[in-house]
Amino acid sequence: MAKGELAAIVGVNGIGKSTLLRTLGNVQPKLSGSITLNKLPLEQHTIAELAAEISVVLTEPIASKNLTVQELISLGRQPYTNWLGTLTPEDRDKISLAMEMVQISELRSKKCYELSDGQLQRVMIARAIAQDTQLILLDEPTTHLDLYHKVQILKLLRSIAHTTKKTILFTTHEIEIAIQLCDKMLILEKNQSTFGSPCELIQMKSFENLFPADTITFDAETGSFRVNK
């Protein structure tokens, strides 16, 4: 993946999207194959190096909902703080900037348990931005959100990738929105997975066999799926 790209991993339930994302983020050990980050195998990076290179936003509910928004986002600075977790002026600037980028500055003193799902998702994205890594990985960042908020979150990720030149990779079931907003997509399938720009994937007819054709067909003209009644 290149710098500044937004990319989605899509595929049917149980195909291995989260497993792949978690493996890339070093959250779980790989089953096979190799993962290279900055020309070095992932396992040759120290934990501290990885924390400064990759931030991961998972679907598990956070254990620390009693923290304020600002406190939770401050945890993103952990790879850079001393053992006491003391924040420097630079850390504070990065935390404020992260909150501004995802437009949650006014929520800074709220407790995380007071937030809506959409607001909490923004907070988790801000924490990843505060971690200041080149790569941000997110597992299903739009679950539980309505259509408007799904689009808002994915537009936000696109804008962060393009303006900060960070590389953002996420798993999703929102294939139609991803087609419209992503620079690259990986379609995971049992026998052959395909990776490319949404346009290339449409031209290669890669979306057409994703779901059983007697139930759902893909319309290449509109980049959308149709239900066969």
Ligand SMILES: Nc1ncnc2c1ncn2[C@@H]1O[C@H](COP(=O)(O)OP(=O)(O)OP(=O)(O)O)[C@@H](O)[C@H]1O
């Ligand atoms: N490469 C693999 N080889 C063997 N088992 C795998 C592999 N990838 C994933 N699995 C297993 O398949 C199951 C489903 O994987 P996973 O949760 O990653 O799928 P998913 O595509 O994210 O599903 P969903 O869309 O339902 O969230 C898990 O039990 C996982 O351990």
